[in-house]
Amino acid sequence: MHTPRSIRTITFDGGCLCFDFVNTVGSRYEETVREYLVRYDDLLVFAQRQEILPEQTLTQLSKYAQEHEREAKRILADIIDTRENMYLLFSAMAHGKSIPQQVLESFNKDLLKGFSHIEFQAEKDGLQVSWRIEETDLYLPLRMALKSGYDILTRQEPRRMKECSGCGWLFLDQSKNNTRRWCDMQACGSIDKSRSYYQRKKQKT
Template sequence: MMRTLDNLQMDGGCLVFNFVNTVNTRKPAPEFDYLETFEDVLTWSAKAESLDGKQLRALSEYAVQEPDAALAVLQDVIEAREMLYGLFSAIAKGTPPDVTVTDAFNQRLSIAFQRIHLTFGPAGAEIHLGGKGVSLDEPLLPVLKSAFDILTRDGFERIKECPRCGWLFLDTSKNGKRKWCDMNVCGSREKSLEYYYRKTKARHNT
């Protein structure tokens, strides 16, 4: 099957991990990147439902008018994605993130939170990200907010990395024993590989 954003699985369990998982694998290294253009970033944002249709149309139109700016933001989006992978991958391994990664995250978080504002209505307060104008960095704002939420609301033991492909996921299973990003994909492949090795070993021992 041809890889497209349409058939990209969203197995991360939260927005930030689904964003980080926009490469096909991290072990040993990504072979395919789903975010090759700024339009891909918008397509992913639509799939993740992190931006509404009005925002997406405005960003798409702006990107067409300012292609160089859109390319620069795409590169920044990829840089942010790799920083977030480094941050959460370290946590999943039970080690403190590198100080340069932590500093980069805090810097981005500080800038993103300057763009957060609240409105109040009968049902309570609503959080809004971004401003009144169009800014090409808008797709990153909900991702960074999601990262903050995961780091401050959920136990670190629930942050995991698939041992086969390196995708990150939030383990929401009742017993907290989930191992794979997707049991039907990485889990079944690993079991098939183990079965093959057992059979091969048994033949060699006979």
């Protein structure tokens, strides 16, 4: 039996939290892109699968979202807008294009949501970075995704940032020769090769 694709079943092939977050949609090359973050709890499923928040925090966020449905709906819409802006930024980088000024300005503004909740705590080995976790903070998963985006921009070479030629998902190419073209060779690789074969055959007829 075919299992419907959802936030619970999709494979995360981005190679980092921020790309997996941006990839919470179906193929970006389809006329109508499937949205996997339909309800706020879908975002919490994503956070659970990424193991970025304790179960107790996830439970409390879910409870708060249910009790404040209108607020949760508004914040989810804002989170999706931020996700789409992140896609525009990293997609431009993946294709070696200039980042639109408005996209960059929006990303810089959104970064404040992430860094506003980062703090240091004293440990035996020195200061450690930690998150200020508030169990009513519905932006919390987004804050972590934005911090991941910052880390990718400051620690990874732009040439390692790729957009799958099969579905448009973003991924980090960590292959030795930096020649990876697809987020998943078995899925998108096969589809893309079949599409190319069809186009070549069509041109010959």
